Each structure stands twice: as C-alpha cells, then as structure tokens.
Amino acid sequence: MIDKKNKKNKKIINFLLFIFLIIFLISCKKEIPSEPVKNNLPISERSFYIGLVPNPANTPNSTFDDIIKAYEETGKISEICMVWVEKQGIGEYDLLKQNQVITGVRVYGLKPFITLNFATIKQGSNGLEYVIDAPQGVTPSLSDANFRALWKNEAKNIAQDFQPEYFSLGNEVNDYFYFHPEDVDDYLSLLNETYSEIKQVSSNTKVLVVFSYNHLVDNNQWSMLPDFNNSVDIVGFTTYPHKNFSTPLDIPANYYIQLKSYINKPIAFTEIGWSSTGTNTEETQANFLLKFLELTKEINLEMINWLFLHETTLDGLPGHICDSDVVTIALKKSDDSKKQIYNFWVELKNLKLVN
Structure with missing residues (x-):
C-alpha cells in the first residue's frame, strides 16, 4: 500500500x-526579435516639422467635445497648427485676443502658424475681384501711408502678444500679383518694413510669405521668387497637384526640385494635398504623400502641412471659390474614421526628427 x-x-x-x-x-x-515594422515611407528620418488644420469631426454639427478632440489629436500627430480665423487682415489681432485660440494651440504642444493677409477676394460689380483688404475709410492701396502703418502695426501687435513660431505675411500672394503686377515693389518694401517691426518684438518668430505652387507653375511666375530671398526667413508654398496630374506617378521628378534654382532659404509647404473623390481614391491620396516625400528629399524643408484633419464642408465665399473636392483633402472622414493616408501620416510623425 x-x-x-x-x-x-x-x-x-x-x-x-x-x-x-x-x-x-x-x-x-533566447528572445528572437520580432520582424521590424516595414517603413513604407521613402525616408527614414526627417528634418522638418509636420502640421495640420485641426478641424473637428462631424462638421457642420461639431460639438465642443469634437473640437477639443481635434486639437488633442493634432497635438499627437503633428507639431504645427495652422491658425485660420474669420478675419485674416487688419482686425485679426482683436479676433485672436478674443478667441484665445493661440493659448489653446499651445496647450497641446503645437507651434502656431499665423497668417496676416493684405488682400482678399470680394464680390464686385463685375464678379469676384482680388483687392487690398483695407478697413472702411482707408484707401485700399499698398502705397497708401495710412494702410501701410495700420498693417505694420497689426503685424507688430500679433507678434508681440502671441510670439508665434511662424508668421506668414501673405498667403498665395502670387495670385494677387498675377492681377496686379504693378503692386509688387510696394509690397516688397512693406514686407521689409514689417519684418523689422516683427523682429523687434519677437526675434524668434520665423517670417515667411506663401505662394501658390500650382499657379506659380501655370502662370510662369518663377521670376518673382528671387526678390523674396532677402525679405523673409522662409519661403512657403501651397501645392495641390491633383489639379494638374491624373495620378501621383505623373508628377515629374523635377517638379519640386526646380525651386532650388530660385530659393536660397528653407522652404515650407504650408498646405499640401490630394483629393480622394471623383476619379481619385483614398489609395491615390495616400500614394501622393509617399510620392511627395520622395520628390522633396533633396530640398531644405522647414515643414510639410497636410490640409485638414477631418473632411469638412465649406460655405460662403470659400465654398464658392474652392473646388468641391478640396473638402476631402483630409486624414480622416467627417465621422472620425481613419482614411488610408492616416497611418502613413502617423508613421511620418514617428520618424526620428533630426536638426
């Protein structure tokens, strides 16, 4: 027993x-290392910042919670926040003081990018007109002493109170000068004077001017660019090549690299994008980001900003002058679901950032 x-x-x-x-x-x-996640990007590190417009989900019925979530998410997947308010000329300073958006941007660790425009598109007697955006009672002219003083003071106040990392003194300015080439010299002198005012109160702010790359190429405006090299810290461009090419593969190898022949300053792509509607798809949109990174590898880049975080709606004048497909140039759908490009963008954010 x-x-x-x-x-x-x-x-x-x-x-x-x-x-x-x-x-x-x-x-x-012995632990066997897991197979590394394949880097789908054509670059293995980056020396530039990336940014977005943190527009909320569920437009036009966005809630306050949607807005907070958009800023929070943008802070996680970007470094720069494009700040757009209803007024982008003289009077913008007061709006920024009231809505305190710059404070909100910095809460989420983002670098604010502010734009002060000198011109605007208005409905005139003969249709849409590109005109100087002057307050009532002020002569709408870049040569007018009163307008120049007010505009310089607006820029100085914004720079002094908000100390923005990036300050653009005109968005897609070549569009205005296409219709008003006689104003270029007055603008350049105003730009130089305003640059000095900004640096006196916010020495670390990087000042730039932004051009429409599509129209620069279409209208052969290359000769404008060298005149700005000595007036700014950075030269900026918006680019939406889906308006000119059927697929990203059709973009020529020298499409962006030719900028190096005209610009000796760092370059900021302040808005890039490809539609995902019509003959385009989410896959095509994602492929454009990969193609763009490949085509700009040899350029001294300061930043690359995708247009929107969420697909949106545009009404009023923006809805009238913009192509309908621009609202789809976003990383996510309006219902907050991720599009194909989203994971590529996050992969880009996670790359080692080098000086």
Whole structure:
C-alpha cells in the first residue's frame, strides 16, 4: 500500500518537475526579435516639422467635445497648427485676443502658424475681384501711408502678444500679383518694413510669405521668387497637384526640385494635398504623400502641412471659390474614421526628427 502511494507521489513529483523544466526553458530561451515594422515611407528620418488644420469631426454639427478632440489629436500627430480665423487682415489681432485660440494651440504642444493677409477676394460689380483688404475709410492701396502703418502695426501687435513660431505675411500672394503686377515693389518694401517691426518684438518668430505652387507653375511666375530671398526667413508654398496630374506617378521628378534654382532659404509647404473623390481614391491620396516625400528629399524643408484633419464642408465665399473636392483633402472622414493616408501620416510623425 505504501509502495503504491510512493509511486503515485513520485509520478506527481516528476510531472511537476517536467512542468517546471518547460517553464524554465521557455524563460531562458533566447528572445528572437520580432520582424521590424516595414517603413513604407521613402525616408527614414526627417528634418522638418509636420502640421495640420485641426478641424473637428462631424462638421457642420461639431460639438465642443469634437473640437477639443481635434486639437488633442493634432497635438499627437503633428507639431504645427495652422491658425485660420474669420478675419485674416487688419482686425485679426482683436479676433485672436478674443478667441484665445493661440493659448489653446499651445496647450497641446503645437507651434502656431499665423497668417496676416493684405488682400482678399470680394464680390464686385463685375464678379469676384482680388483687392487690398483695407478697413472702411482707408484707401485700399499698398502705397497708401495710412494702410501701410495700420498693417505694420497689426503685424507688430500679433507678434508681440502671441510670439508665434511662424508668421506668414501673405498667403498665395502670387495670385494677387498675377492681377496686379504693378503692386509688387510696394509690397516688397512693406514686407521689409514689417519684418523689422516683427523682429523687434519677437526675434524668434520665423517670417515667411506663401505662394501658390500650382499657379506659380501655370502662370510662369518663377521670376518673382528671387526678390523674396532677402525679405523673409522662409519661403512657403501651397501645392495641390491633383489639379494638374491624373495620378501621383505623373508628377515629374523635377517638379519640386526646380525651386532650388530660385530659393536660397528653407522652404515650407504650408498646405499640401490630394483629393480622394471623383476619379481619385483614398489609395491615390495616400500614394501622393509617399510620392511627395520622395520628390522633396533633396530640398531644405522647414515643414510639410497636410490640409485638414477631418473632411469638412465649406460655405460662403470659400465654398464658392474652392473646388468641391478640396473638402476631402483630409486624414480622416467627417465621422472620425481613419482614411488610408492616416497611418502613413502617423508613421511620418514617428520618424526620428533630426536638426
């Protein structure tokens, strides 16, 4: 009886030793590294910042919670926040003071990018007109002393109170000068004077002017660019090549690299994008980001900003002058679901950022 009991105990002990041995071998087994996640991007590190417009989901019925979530998410997947308010000329300073958007941007660790425009598109007697955006009672002219003083003071106040990392003194300015080439010299002198005012109160702010790359190419405005090299810290461009090419593969290899022949300052792509509607798809949109990174590898880049975080709606004048497909140039759909490009963008954000 005792012998049987000993045999039974021996079996139990052997079983427990076997289990212990298995656990020991598993714990001592040399760890085999998992296969690294494939880098789908054409670059392995980046020297530029990336940014977005943190527009909320569910437009036009966005809630306050949607807005907060958009800023929070933008802070996680970008470094720069494009700040757009209803007024982007003289009067913008007061709006920024009231809505405190710059404070909100910095809460989420983002660098604010502010734009002060000197011109606007208005409905005139003969249709849409590109005109100087002057307050009532002020002569709408870049040569007018009163307008120049007011505009410089607006820029100085914005720079002094908000200390923005990036301050653009005109968005897609070549569009205005296409219709008013006689104003270029007055603008350049105003730009130089305003640059000095900004630097006196916010020396670390990087000042730039932004051009429409599509129209620069279409209208052969290359000769404008060298005149701005000595007036700004950075030269900016917006680019939406889906308006000129059927697929990203059709974009020529030298499409962006030719900028190096005209610009000796760092370059900021303040808005880039490709539609995902019509003949385009989410896959095409994602492929454009990859193609763009490939085509700009040899350019001294300061930043690359995708247009929107969420697909949106545009009404009023923006809805009238913009192509309908621009609302789809976003990383996510309006319902907050991710589009194909989203994961590529996050992969870009996670690349090592080098000086």
